[in-house]
Amino acid sequence: MSANSRLTIAAHALAWISLYQRQGNEVATSEQIASSANTNPVVIRRLLGELRRAGLVESRRGAGAGWSLARGLESMTLLDVYEAVEPGPLFGMHRATPDQGCTVGYGIQPAMRGIYDGIEETLRRELARVTLEDVLRDVLAAPR
Amino acid sequence: MSANSRLTIAAHALAWISLYQRQGNEVATSEQIASSANTNPVVIRRLLGELRRAGLVESRRGAGAGWSLARGLESMTLLDVYEAVEPGPLFGMHRATPDQGCTVGYGIQPAMRGIYDGIEETLRRELARVTLEDVLRDVLAAPR
DNA sequence: CCTGGTCGCAACATTTGCTGTTACGACTGA
């Protein structure tokens, strides 16, 4: 499975913004978050842009611009973030249509689709059980 | 998430071999399976090679060569296939190590790892609930 | 002992998606 880091980086950004705001700051810049996540500010802006479309964060432009949370971390789940930043389904079908004249080729896609749908639904339920508040708590619990 | 088709193609191949054997044939060739799945025989051989290492299929060489099941479909689960053909974890961490001097950068990876571990365990349980016999049954149930 | 058919595997091309980088216009508080 292709290990992409989008969900991890998005969670990182949200936790960072929240902690920064708890320290009394209004907004966080993509520059600051990128520095913490050790990546490029544009990568952060792209990800946060998707989170904004999902209503999880807000951005301010102009001078003193930056990012802030649209609501509390306790009301955001990993599922919200997952759906905002992960486009496709977990498992893919054949790249090219299988032989429709063959019994297996004909029936395999509906069969797998049904099975995959059930599994992805379970995955979603699991993701929905974890809030970003949980994530931040775990982050702060790391031993020094 | 990158939609890879390895699990789907592997299930397709197993179902095809089983059905072919139920029709009285000894072994199936990668050529035949590739034709049904509309892909290249080498792709099939690569995948089946991984399934063989996992003890799910056997191959015969020489004349009249081909592939056969190592055991019944009812004793193979999608988890067996998944572990045989999917290398990495479901979600990836940061590509570059986050800033260890930052509270979030320091704690994020252990936190996410713990969360991801639990989720992947649930995914495995779901995959283990589906046997390849279930898959073949669903395939044959497709309406013509 | 040959031969034809198939696997095993290496090597490389192609495709796809994610990530990194640069550039520049848009926006706005000071």
Added chain:
DNA sequence: TCAGTCGTAACAGCAAATGTTGCGACCAGG
């Protein structure tokens, strides 16, 4: 007006999956 930041496009780099070709290894059957 200006400095700082977002928004976004464009492109390069990289990694993994997939597709393709080639060829040696293997072996049942003649």
